Amino acid sequence: MSVAHRILYVEDNPANYRLVERMLRDQGYEVLHARDGFEGVRRAMEERERLDLILLDINLPGMDGYETATKLKALPGFDRIPVVAVTVNSMAHDRKRSLAAGCDGYIPKPISPENFPDQIRSYIRGRRDRIQPADERVYLREHARRLVDRLESSLTELQVTHERMRHGDKLATIGEMAAGFAHELNNPLASISASVELLLARTPEDSPLRRHLEIIYRNAARLQRLASGLTSFARPSDGDRVILSVKEAVEEAVLVTQHEFRKSHISLVVEIQPGLPPLEASPDHLQHALVNLLRNAAQAVRAKLARDPDAEAQVLVKVALEGDRIVVSVTDTGIGIPPEFRDRLFTPFFTTKPKGQGTGLGLYIVKQIVDDLGGRVEVRTLLGQGTTFRLHFPPAREGACA
Template identity: 30%
Template sequence: MRTSANPAPESVLVVDDEPSLRAIMSFIVQRTGAIPVQAPDATTARQLAAKHTFACALIDKNLPGENGLDFLKWLRSVQPGCNALIVTAYGNVDSAVEALRLGAFDYLLKPFEVDALAHRIKLALEQYRMRQERERMQAMLIQADRLASLGLLAAGVVHEVNTPLAYILSNLDWLDEELPSLRKGLERQGTEQRAIAERLEAVESTLRDIREGAERVRHIARDVRAFARDPGDASMLVDLREVLEAALKMALVHIRYRARVVRDYQEVPMVMANEPRLAQVFLNLVVNAAQAIPEDGAEHEIRVRLWTGPNGEACAEVGDTGLGIPPENMANLFEPFFTTKSEGEGTGLGLFICKSILESFGGTITAESRPGEGTTFRLTMPPHASASRAASPLEPVSAAAAS
């Protein structure tokens, strides 16, 4: 039985119209421990690559029908992780250079030596495994950060739930006392009708309070569940304003007593991304901002901004009037495990994760800080073609007016 320490062998696509060469290359692939999958032409190879993932591909440059380099280009677009080796005849070095330009892992001149080919295949497979491993670690870190945020969130949720729960329970106590005496009054019908009607009114109003409390608990539970759900990897059209608002709502307990939120939402294009992952990005930034704000009694702000950049890109900022970041720390901010916080408060993964997530959607993140004055994180993301979200006239530049 295979375990993760001994993973399944990778498949290697062997594309060559010459049956004997195909057989030799397949034999060499087998010797490296991988599984060869043969195709005599690009059409067959395309069909195979549409169904299976290949760690590596050996592609003859001169294929009948579609040229090997055109196939390489297509393969790079559908399986960017596949390391392709182009096999080309002697005296055709130009096409080898062209192959490298198109993203080939390496090229090999025919006739090749068995050992040389075996060596190249091994390198290609090794590099593939290392990349897989790196992606796996990155996914694990993102998950770890999500769990850390979740823990933080859970503490906030307990705090939030306690208030409505307290009035649900005290109102229930009151109903426990009120209802039996109401029943007794009704049993003595007629005598105290008006008093009973008044008390019924009080009962109804209490029931409304209880409902309100229960609704609040339900909303809080729903918000947490939405965050706890595995976000998956699907991309969708995302409205940054909604994501930012969701993150602010999540972080409310951390912000409420420290700072006031100032919003400046201008027109910003929709972006193609995974919404829960982007929410994780903004949550990390907003929580960092709240944590940077000292409890010095001064009036502090967390400023969030959305706008369209000069090249049509979506731009966002999360800023604070907190402690700021010493210049010597600026270079390390986005490094994994860089933290100035105590254990339990910080993992040092937040900003690293923000950067990884943003970059996976073609975005960027930068920081600017003045010690003692505050810090601003600026994000950009490519706009989704043609979609743009107009700033709603109803959205006030909220608390800003109060400053």
């Protein structure tokens, strides 16, 4: 009794596979299936001793048919197994390209039910299509270029993956150190809070110092909360969200940073549209994002002044409703951001600041906070002229009150 010939068909389209399988089974063939080039190579290696033919679609996901044919023909023992391209790529150069890549034959789609069985039998019996040497040289060079391009693309993907893993390791290290930092920070913060509380008890309500003491007290409490969950600096959580006034959040962030602006002789201008809807957010996280942006803006302007002491020194904070979004923008007249750095602004641990002056987490944290609130960050910058960061926030749900 004769043993049925075994054929492996590498095809990602289930309908195409079922059509060919029915035709081949009706002719007495045993048909195996692989859905992409990687699975095709694996199955071919497993069945090598029992395979009589490999049918190969060219337009495969991942590793395409050209690469799969080249890979198969480079494996020991596959010189005896014909590899035949079955593809909709039906131009003359597609046939030559397939043969140059390592295929032994070429059957264009749509498949002819009348001719297909005879074509299959002829390849199993030893038929091998040939390509002229001159054409082979042309298409081999093209194929080599394509393989090099794919290799470069794969190397780039590996580098990106490596960077992400490296950043993940750094963020994990921060998490491990957080508990120790929190313990060291909480003790002095508790003393500060207690001292300010005593000072508040002795400061008259109408004293101009009282508001500054209240700010110190609130920020000491905020730092205590942040210290308790220090890992949020690597990936902020939703926190305890409340309905809050964007106006008050911005004004408090300005108060926290205004000394830095005065000391550097930088004008800080704030424009807030009246009647803004409230925002649902964690006050600590929102203030953290705003303070980061304000301090970055101040540093950018200082860098500009170091080069040109007569340059305009201003940071403008604007808050307005644009369409259905609350937009907080921070615009500086600083040095701007070089084009080569713009795609990496929100990458953790990336910084353009001098060594020791930045962790590279500031803008990463800002983006994480805004993303967590369902918003987005937009950057506009001109080298030598300044930068604007625009934070787009969805308002609080209808009916909420600040």
